[in-house]
Amino acid sequence: MLSTLPDLHRSFAEQFKLKFQSDSRIHSLLAGGSLVHGGFDKYSDLDFVVVVDPHYYDNIMAQRIVIAGTLGHLLHAFTGEHVGEPRLLICLYGPELLHVDLKFVTLDMLTQRVEEPAVLFTRDSLALECQLAKFKAQWPDMTPEWFESRAWIWLHYAVVKLGRGELFEAIGMLSFFREQVLGPMLFRRANLPQRGVRRIEFHGIDPDDLLTSTLATHDSDSVSMAIRKAVDAYINLRADALPENIADDAARWAVLAMLKAGTRT
Incomplete structure (x- = not known):
């Protein structure tokens, strides 16, 4: 070896x-x-x-x-x-x-x-x-419910940082969201262990550029659009295995409403 x-x-x-x-x-x-x-x-x-x-x-x-x-x-x-x-x-x-x-x-x-x-x-x-x-080795893949419980709280964090003008914080949260949520869900879609965003470019498992659409520059409009794309990407990937704790999707609509209101001010 x-x-x-x-x-x-x-x-x-x-x-x-x-x-x-x-x-x-x-x-x-x-x-x-x-x-x-x-x-x-x-x-x-x-x-x-x-x-x-x-x-x-x-x-x-x-x-x-x-x-x-x-x-x-x-x-x-x-x-x-x-x-x-x-x-x-x-x-x-x-x-x-x-x-x-x-x-x-x-x-x-x-x-x-x-x-x-x-x-x-x-x-x-x-x-x-x-x-x-x-004992058998087991990769710590997360459940659909794990992602759903966290996704909207993390996205809300990005929205409030954008609203305050803390663009670096918002951009950092988007990076964190890709690593903790979107990347693992893309690996799940490909029936591979959920490894964050490790080597994701080499697996060819993001043909629709869901991850790249969430990249932002240090500009309010760019960050706002990236957050919207992160929401869209999560909804797209969530459909692969619907979590049991979606309820009425109230958190999703509240986050989107807050983002929309923030971009009008």
């Missing part, structure tokens, strides 16, 4: 593998991301799951940045609380820049997972295989 990677990635991955193999506290090293999903290229990150002996887990967690610094020329690193994953260490290595994610877990933590990892090394293949076999 590693032999197929670009030179920079292969060199780092092999170096990481050797370093972790030499540390008796490390039970296994697993790889995920593009290495298992496919589409790996020179722009890809390296995503590793470091399985730690539970007796040393707290110690390893306390020393994560120090350990990461022994693996290569570490420029910066921070932990992943912003994505709800405090076990994750996000690293940037140099001098030729490479993004590497290191998630530190124990065997018992290999429960809920979104992908089936590749095993780069393990000290106990039977224990690892048994643990992985207990």
Whole structure:
């Protein structure tokens, strides 16, 4: 597997593998991301799951940045609380820049997972295989009701920011809406895992340019039109799997009325 990677990635991955193999506290090293999903290229990150002996887990967690610094020329690193994953260490290595994610877990933590990892090394293949076999990887796709509960609140946020003249905030919300709602719903339409807007250009799943129609410049009329297009795109995609919590669509009409009133002032 590693032999197929670009030179920079292969060199780092092999170096990481050797370093972790030499540390008796490390039970296994697993790889995920593009290495298992496919589409790996020179722009890809390296995503590793470091399985730690539970007796040393707290110690390893306390020393994560120090350990990461022994693996290569570490420029910066921070932990992943912003994505709800405090076990994750996000690293940037140099001098030729490479993004590497290191998630530190124990065997018992290999429960809920979104992908089936590749095993780069393990000290106990039977224990690892048994643990992985207990649970099936499942991508966290959202339900129609999840989208409906959030869509109009987020769109309302964009409308009020537009009304106040906070165009950057409104544009930011539209970007967030594409990532959290429209992109995943386009993936759903294509019967693919809902991966935000990741690589969406390469899947060819937006032939009607629903996403590009929601792009705005720093101009009130442009932002207003983009919000309207975001509403249209959501209604278009919502029809694929109607949520049970539409009710009378009151939130939709209220948001549109507010947007219309705001553009007249």
